[in-house]
Amino acid sequence: MVTIDPPPFRIYLLRHAKSGWAKPGERDFDRTLDDQGYAEAEIVADMAADRNYRPDIVICSTAVRCRQTADAIRRAMDETLEMVFVDELYNAPLATYLALLGAQEEKQSVMLIGHNPTIEEALEALVGADRMVAAIPGGFPTAGLAVIDHRGVTSGAETGWVIADFITA
16 A cells, blocks of 8 residues: 555545547547546536535546546535646556655545546555455446545554545446
8 A cells, every 4th residue: 555645634546538439630639528427527526525525626627528527526625625637647657646645745535536447456556455355346436436535643653554445426
């Protein structure tokens, strides 16, 4: 498991909602949410808001489907929610996701909106494979939102990240 020092109290990992396939001549980066994806994004955003989840900052891939998912989060939670859009999250390795989380030293809670497989790899790196598989045995679904809390240091140097909640449409 990964150590982020100093850790935020809470991390939200959100995979973008379901998107359509690229149209002829369209780049993967420009793929938009399909009808199911729009519904998923709204449902998950509303459920998160109903549970009083509100990150201090949202860090989001600039890919269209991620930005559209972030729009649903903003509408459901707060129009003034701080959002940062980062090109490097598109096709990024795990190290980039973890570095962005680790750079948020002054934030108590951070939401990362990104892509699979890296969003799933980030969850596994934080909580461990066993905890991840127990929470989401079928893998990280589109519009899946993992709520991860830091519980301090546990046995040895192992970090105390735990999945506090997992929301899906």
